[in-house]
Amino acid sequence: MNRIAVLGSTGQLGNDLVEVLQSSNVFEVLPLNHAAMECTKHDSVRTVLKKAGPQVVINCAAFVRVDECEDRPEKALEVNALGALHVARTCAEIDALCVHISTDYVFDGSKGSAYTESDTPCPINVYGASKLAGEQLVRRSAPRWLIVRMASLFGKTGARGKGGNFIETIIAKARAGEPLRVVNDVRMSPTYTYDAAQALVQILQSNATGLLHLTNQGACTWYEFAREALELIGLGAAIEPIDSIEYPTKARRPRNSSLESERLNGLLKCRTRSWREAVKAYLVEKAYIPSVTLPATILS
């Protein structure tokens, strides 16, 4: 049985990944949280991984606060680039496959349509640059690597680094009767961490390596994403679409960072579901709406 170490195991993605890997009964899972390993310290990474001896290391550890990265570029590079390097070098030493989780924010968003694995990255903020540096260091340092770019994650624990996820923020504001004004000129591919975890397990079983985009199907604006969630719950809150110029943020965001994959369908037993179906599944999991018969998923 393959032993898999999951770094950042208490994070939004790491948490679902550990659960899905454990329930697959195919892998032995070693969850490694921040307390167990400091990815910015080579000694810590090396000591823990050498002792654990995994055949696969999945690195979900990251500094994900996109705006804070602008003020703290050293920390962004330390965790997202140097941390990735330490993990990749140790994978080389212990002959493990290095699976590195990356982001749609490596792109500048100017393409005007979904990015595939063939497109050239060109980050426009510190977070994206630090994640791209991490990708490049993994490619150069680990003999066997799989880089999986994901996007706009939502999952039951919420992002630890961000203190929640977008859907929860919108629901809380709607319930509190706060005005909802949401950006409608920025497109992305919302992705449910449970689906990403399910797909990643299948990808690992296919022995894939290289670069891969993994999201739920389709793309939308943040306004459309918010409206879908509120409509499904039946919260009749008014929600106003705005332009991003009316919602200035410290870090620039790509206008359209939606992702597609040229490779994914060949690696999975069936396609990931649409982002709308994934939002519905998330709302069921969180008990916001009753369980319904959900359309075919990657589980079928």
Ligand SMILES: NC(=O)c1ccc[n+]([C@@H]2O[C@H](COP(=O)([O-])OP(=O)(O)OC[C@H]3O[C@@H](n4cnc5c(N)ncnc54)[C@H](OP(=O)(O)O)[C@@H]3O)[C@@H](O)[C@H]2O)c1
């Ligand atoms: N969130 C998104 O929308 C999004 C979109 C695209 C791609 N991604 C990528 O997906 C991956 C997972 O993101 P997520 O949403 O699951 O983030 P998250 O919930 O913030 O999880 C990140 C994990 O990394 C750990 N960590 C942070 N600094 C560390 C360090 N120096 N050493 C060891 N562990 C450390 C955190 O532990 P502590 O909290 O205990 O420090 C946490 O468990 C990341 O690679 C991210 O770049 C995320």
